[in-house]
Structure formats: C-alpha cells, structure tokens
Amino acid sequence: MNTIKKLIIELEKQGVSFYLDNGKLKSKARQGAITPQIAAQVKQNKAALIEFLASEQQQNTQVRAKVTPRVASGIAPLSFAQQRLWFIDQLHKGSAQYNMPAAFDVSGMLDLTVVEAVLQTIIDRHEVLKTVYRDGEQGAEQLIRRDARFTLSYDDVRMCNEAQQQQAIATAMTQQLNQPFDLTRDVMIRAGYIQTADNEGVLLFNMHHIASDGWSMQVLIKEFVQLYQAYSQKQSNPLAPLAIQYADYAQWQRDYLSDAVLEQQLEYWQLQLADVPPVHSLPLDYSRPDIKQHQGAQVKSTLSKEVAQGLAALAKAEGLTPFMLLHGALSLLLSRHSNARDIVIGTPVANRMQAELEPLIGFFVNTLVLNVNTAQATLAEYLAHVKAVHLGAQSNQDVPFEQLVEQLNVPRSTAHTPLFQVMLTTRTDYGLTGEVEDSAWSLGGAQLSPRSDGSVVAKFDLDVNMALSEAGVELCWTYDTALFSEAHIDTLNRHLGTLLTTLTHSDSESLLTQAPGTLTLLSDTEQQALLVSPNQSEQNYDATLSIHQAFEQQAAAAPKATALVFQNQSISYAELNQQANQLAHYLLSEQHITPGTLIGVCSSRSVEMVVSILAILKAGGAYVPLDPNYPASRLSYMAVDAGLKQVIGYGSGLAVAQSLMSEQAGTAIDIAGLELDDYPLHNPALDEVSSDSLAYVIYTSGSTGQPKGVLTPHRAVQRLISTPHFMTLDSDTVFLHSANIAFDAATIELWGPLLNGGRCVLYPQDQLDIHALNTLIDSQAINSMWLTAGLFSEWSHHCDGRTSLRYVLAGGDIVHGADVMRVQQALPQAQVINGYGPTENTTFSCCYAIPTLHESQDIAIGTPLNGDQALVLSDDLSLVPYGSVGELCVGGDGLALGYLNQPELTAERFIDNPFYDSEVAGSSKRLYRTGDLVRYLADGNLAFVGRADDQIKIRGFRVELGEIAQQLSRQTQVDSALV
Secondary structure: OOHHHHHHHHHHHOOEEEEEEOOEEEEEEOOOOOOHHHHHHHHHOHHHHHHHHHHHHHHHHOOOOOOOOOOOOOEEEOOHHHHHHHHHHHHHOOOOOOEEEEEEEEEEOOOHHHHHHHHHHHHHHOHHHHEEEEEEOOEEEEEEOOOOOOOOEEEEOOOOOHHHHHHHHHHHHHHHHHOOOOOOOOOOEEEEEEEEEOOEEEEEEEEEHHHOOHHHHHHHHHHHHHHHHHHHOOOOOOOOOOOOOHHHHHHHHHHHOOHHHHHHHHHHHHHHOOOOOOOOOOOOOOOOOOOOOOEEEEEEEEEOHHHHHHHHHHHHHOOOOHHHHHHHHHHHHHHHHHOOOEEEEEEEEOOOOOHHHOOOOOOOOEEEEEEEEOOOOOHHHHHHHHHHHHHHHHHOOOOOHHHHHHHOOOOOOOOOOOOOOEEEEEEEOOOOOOOOOOOOEEOOOEEEEEEOOOOOEOOOOEEEEEEEEOOEEEEEEEEEOOOOOHHHHHHHHHHHHHHHHHHHHOOHHHHHOOOHHHOOOOOHHHHHHHHOOOOOOOOOOOOOOOHHHHHHHHHHHOOOOEEEEEOOEEEEHHHHHHHHHHHHHHHHHOOOOOOOOEEEEEOOOOHHHHHHHHHHHHOOOEEEEEOOOOOHHHHHHHHHHHOOOEEEEOOHHHHHHHHHHHHHOOEEEEHHHOOOOOOOOOOOOOOOOOOOOEEEEEEEOOOOOOOEEEEEEHHHHHHHHOOOOOOOOOOOOEEEEOOOOOOOHHHHHHHHHHOOOOEEEEOOOOOOOHHHHHHHHHHHOOOEEEEEHHHHHHHOOOOOOOOOOOEEEEEOOOOEHHHHHHHHHHOOOOEEEEEEOOHHHOOOOEEEEOOOOOOOOEOOOEEEOOOOEEEEEOOOOOEOOOOOOEEEEEEOOOOOOEEOOOHHHHHHHEEEOOOOOOOOOOOOOEEEEEEEEEEEOOOOOEEEEEEOOOEEEEOOEEEEHHHHHHHHHOOOOOOOOOO
16 A cells, blocks of 8 residues: 555544645644644655645546537537637638648659548548537537538649749648638638649648647548548448547537536636736847737757656656656746746647547647746755646646636737747657657558648747657757747757756756756856856956045146036136145044044035035045935934934035034034135045045935945945946046935046046036036036936937037936937937946946947846946846846945945845855955846847836935835825835
C-alpha cells in the first residue's frame, strides 16, 4: 500500500481527514486530534499529501458519462467551441482566420476519380463536414444536411515551365488560405489537385476550424490513405461505422455541463486565475498594434539526446510528466525575462477523454490556462507547485475556454488574445500525448509528402513547441513579427536551452534546494557583458577634490570671469570666492562650526544663497537646503531631524529661518545684516575636509509620511560635473539655475558651471514663466539648462528662436518623444538630453543624448555616467538577461552615504554589490536599489519601464504614495485614506 495512502488511512482513524482547496492542503479534525506528533508528520509529508490528493481528485473526475447518439434529428445545438467561432464569423461577416489548410506533394500516379470518391465517403461518414449553421429560435444551431455533393477542383499546369508552376501552386495555396467558408451553405472541406507532371502534383485540403482541429486533421489523412488504398484496389470501405457523430457530442456537452458541474469547475478557475495580468510582461521590440497582425516567423534549435534523457530522469524522480517539467522551465524563463512572478501560459488538450470521440472529425480541442507562481523557495517546491497546477487544471478541463473567458468577464481586445498570449505545445516519446507525423504516406501507386508554403501564422504572441524524444529536444518558437525581433527570440531560445541543460547537469540534491530564480540562464560571456557598464572605466576626473577646492581652482585660474548673474547683478569668481571666504571665517569663528556640521540655507534663488552654500562648504560644514515655501510642519521636521542649530536666511527665507530656530533654540543668521568686512578674504585651510566628507543633505519623500535626508558627499558632485559624457561643461558654459533649492537638479545647475569656469544665471522668480524664461535665455545667451519633463513639454510649444541654447536637459519624469521632436525641429543646434537619476545617486545616474527623431517614440534613459556601474537585477539580486526587465541598481562615486538617522532604511536600499570585483575598473562595492524597472535596448541604452514600488514623480519631485496617504489621513475631515 502507498505510504502516503497508509498515512491518510491511519490519520482518518484518529479523526483527521485531509482535502485540497484550490491546491492547498486543508484538514478537518475533531478537537485535540491533531497532536504535535501528527502536526510534525503532516509538515514532513505535506508535498506528498498534496500530490496524492490531487491525483485522487484527478482520477475521480475522469469518470464521465458515455456519449451516446441523440434522438434522431437533423438539428442540434452548437458546442461551446463552435458557438464562439460562429459568433466571430457573424461579427466579421465571413473570415478566413479559422481556415485549416494543408498541402501535400504527390509523386506517382494519383487516380483523381478515386480521390473524389474517398472524400465523398469521408464527408458522408463525418456529418460535421456537411453541417451548416444558422440562428434559430433557441439560439445558434447546426443543421445536418442529408446530401452534400463534393467536387474536387483540378488545375493542369503541365505545359507551364517550373517557375510558372510554382507560381500557380503558391497562388492556389494563398487562395485556399484566404478564401472564407460560408458557414450557412458550404461543405466544411475543400480539396483540389494541381497536376505539374504526368506522375506529379500537389494535393490541397482545407477545413474550417468549426468542424475540425489538429487531431481531426490526423483522422482525415489516416482515413484518406486507408480509403484510397481500398478503393484503388476495387475494395469496399474498410472503416468501421462510427457509433456517434459530432452533433451527439455537442448535445452531450450541453447536457453534461449542467449548471452544477459548470459552477463547480468555474469556481476553481475563478480562484486559479484571479488577478492574472491581462497581458504578459515580456518586453516587446515593437509597439503592440491596435489590431493583431498574425504575421509570424520561426526560430528552431535542437538539444542533445543526453539533455532529453536527463530531463526525463528528473521528471520521473520528481513525479512529473515531462510536459510538466518543460512547462515549468518555460515559465521560469519567461519570469526571468519579464520580471514577473505570475506566468500565464495556454496549452491545448485534445479533450477526447471518451474512447468513442477518438475517431471523429470535429472541433473538440480545448485550451487550458496554466497560471504558475515562480516565487518559490526551492526548485523542488516550484516543481511540486507546477504539478499541482497541472493536476488541478486537468481535473477541471471540462469548462470550454470560450465559457471561461465569458464567465470571468475577461476584457476583449483586438490587440491580443484573452487570458494568455503564450502557447505551449509539445510531443514526446516519454508519455506526452500527440502523434508523430510521418514524413510520407503511401497510397499504393503514389506517395504523399507534407508541403509548406513557408508562410507562418502567429495566432499568439509566442507559440513554443518542445518535442522531447530519445533523439533529443527540438525547440520551435513561432512568434509575432509585429512584436518581436528575430534576435530577441534567438536569445529566448538560447536561454531556454541553457536552462534545460542546467536542469540535467547539476547535482540533483543541490539543484532541487536551489532557488528557481537563481538557475543559470546566461553564458559567461553574457554575464561579463552585463557586469561592465558603458563608461564604467572612464573615471577621468580628480575624485580627491572637494567642491569648494574645485571652485577655488577656477577662481584662481580666472578671477575676473563672471561666475553669477542675478537680475542686474553680476559677480566674478574672485568676488564670489572672497564673499564666501568671509562668511566661512565668520561661521568658523563666531558660530564655531566644526567639520560635518549641518547648516540650513533658507533662501530663494539669489547671490546670497550661493554665497551661503559655498561658505558652509569652505567652513567644513554641510548645507541643508530649505525651501521657504515648504509647509511649516515639513520644515520643522527637517530642522529637528537634521539637528540644525544654525540656518542662514535671506529674503523671504529669513523669517522662516527665524521661526525654525526659535523652535530649536538655534541661531537664524541674517546674511544680509552681517558685517563681514573685517573677516579674512583668503580660503580657509581645513585639512579635515576631503572628497569623502558630507557636502549636503537633501530631503526626499518618505513612505512613513515624513521626508528622509539623503547624505551626499563632495566626490559625488565631482563625478557629476567633471567631464560628463552627455554634455560639455567648460568656461563657455552659461547654465540656467531655475530648480528649487531643495531639489537635487540644483546641483548640476550650480556646480556644473561654477566648477568648470562657466557662468551660472539665476532665474529670479519662484515660479517659472515661459515668456520670462525665454526672455532670460535670450538676454543672457544661456546655452545650457535643465527643465522638469512637465515644464519641458510646455516649453516645447514656445521654444522657437532660442538660438543660444546648446544643451537642453529634461528629466524628473518621463520625457515624451513628441515634445523632443518639437524642440529638435525648432532648435536644430541644441542637443536634447534625457537625464535620469534618483537623489541617492546625485542628480543623474544615466543620461541620453537624444538623436534626431523622425517620429514620436519612447525615450531611453541612456548610459551611466563616467565611473558609474549600473546593474539590472531581479528581486533576488540575480542578473537579468540582456533586454529583460529588472530593477536598476547603481553604484560608483555618485552614491550617497545613506539616509540621515535611518540605518535600517540605509541598509535596505544601499546594499553590498554581490558582483563586486576589485580587479575590474569601476566595480562598485555598494549599490543603490532605485526601485525603478528598466531594461537594456538593442543599442546598449537603458529604457525606463516603470516603478517596482509605490513612488511617483510630481513636477520632478519623488513622492511616496504612503506619504500622500499619511498627509490625507491627518486632515480632520478624513477618516482614512488610500492612494
């Protein structure tokens, strides 16, 4: 007796019984029956219990009532599958998309009179072939005609040359493929013969799917061969009479799938397919058309017989059919390439579980929707999960796919198929169903060989066929060419082959305990290519300099050059350096600033704001920008969190600074009221400050409802503005500073020009006005500027005539191709750049100098900055394949030190690089997990896909949805909030 069955019986004697609920193990027991010992037994044998119960459940559902002849009548209801095709045909007023053509080369003498007689016999034998369809009083119905005469079409092209013959054959095959059937009057099979020589020709068949399926085509050919062999020898029909007809099955299906049976099985599917995505997440190479095109191509490959044998052995050891194992492998592949855990794949089933259905021609095939979750702890657990999904689907396979779509209220789309877009088919010598087609059929004096016109129809986005036999594993990918490139499918095919090979080459015990997401997909060459980012080794800047030291070098090199312009005020490098030095000496002597002290700067854009920031750095401190327009509660939190004891205020920011410092018992420094003439003009000498020292703290949105401070060192700014790969920054640079002081885009606007000998032009108003912006660009000959994506979009409609511009950077949100095109057309001399990056990696992580666009398209985020490393990783920090979606993790000199006063969050977001290699230039010890989903494009640029968390961007500012909910909940009129 089976050990598990014995355990179940023993436990039932003790009052404990088990059952499955949606594939999960449930128990019923009297009070106190489940002792600690029994609980331990159940835990130890949980997987085996689930497998046994699922198998028992499957066997119980396999017993079905026999299909018997219905009461004699020429009218019958449609099967559920037929009903869908009838509806589609009526909707499109005749369609050829469900034609099932086949063509065969004929060598030898073919008796066309016999062919016609054979096909007439087959039509008379299978009533579904002489059935027509109509809408009756009770709904759609099929009418079986008593007589349906068949005529074989014939074309003689023996007198044509070979090229003309091939053209005639191609034309006939195309016509056969594209000519719709009239379901209200036609015989559901057509056939024709094109004679190319006395003993050669091409035999064409075409059936409509409403009367046929793949199995039926096998039945047709088998009966055609048997009947031809008999009739050509003047023998009688050798085929046994059919006990039932397809219409009998249609009536049986309507009766068998009563409300109770249908409801029970639908309940399973509703649970199994709850919340499945409407479309897969595989990255596409081309935008999905609004209407599916169905034009396909194929990629094929073969794996060795050793791999086939290894897969068969693994399947047997784990109690799976080979099909289950192949399905599990394909799902893992798609999961890794799409960064999705729930993988939905369709697979056809013959749906002929009663023996009496096997010899029939008709539309029986059903489609099972298999939804697996790849996020399992070990491969063993994953394979057990895959098996449970299969057994559950098989136990509930009576629900026609058409009914499933209807009952689940799946939204219909002309762009893709419902519920799933990836189909898996297979044949095997190891227990999978499906007949292996012979390469030729003997008709006595003639031979039939399958012929293909080379055209491939893509009914799905992907249709993967895996043929497992003793000779090896054959892989065939049929793909929609409107969605995927051949190179992309080649990659999928190669990675599937690697994965299947991995499943056979590893030690069984260690393999089964491995997390599924860590199984090898990539070759060593692919992995190395993914580990080394573009520009990673280009660290062509002095990473030892602090911000103020770099500025002091510029002031010494060109003291009279203009550093700042604000309204009518212009200040040179020497003047700016001296003013900052005097304020720095004041901070050191009067405020007793020590290295690392955080000092707030609360000011609108002004010369005084820049002097304050530079002075704080020269004094060894780090500045904390405070926007005077922020809510008082937010500013108060920031001041407390940063432990601010000094805030420099100017203009409208002075009163805010005074209010904050009165709360904190600190000092509000009125820079405009200070007498600094007696303080030294020379640069303060501070050995304690280095490029690794803290430069500033910028607060960004936090999920707790409070902002978090990002700690940015000096070297991060140096890495941003020193010889960037995306633009030129030098003494000719005239850069607009218009960003909010508390927004990290201000970093490149200020330090980009000032640390390269250029000029920084301060926008005078708090809010940008397009007209005023353009006026300032023209009057100051601004050649470089940064705008949020939203403002860039607005400005793109009014940018004509800005001839001074050379670099226009946009970012903070998705930059749209239509906006870029407008700017490029209006300002052909200007390079538009998409700048991407979180505050935690100092303004930009990647930049993309956008080439001239000729049509609106999605804009890439480009390549990492010089010296940076960018890795695209899965949830478990494995490398995702090139072109696949994963989380962008960035490293290098641009990284922040972490979050102020939040060690746990710092440890969560700033992680050790699992791929760090000290011998590789630019390999970063640490990485920041951006939470952004990206993928590599074919040209090597990164493309933004979406967020992996609950963050959004508002006017370039990163905002946590949790913070919005927290703020809403604090309102007295709001009980609770969900964003």
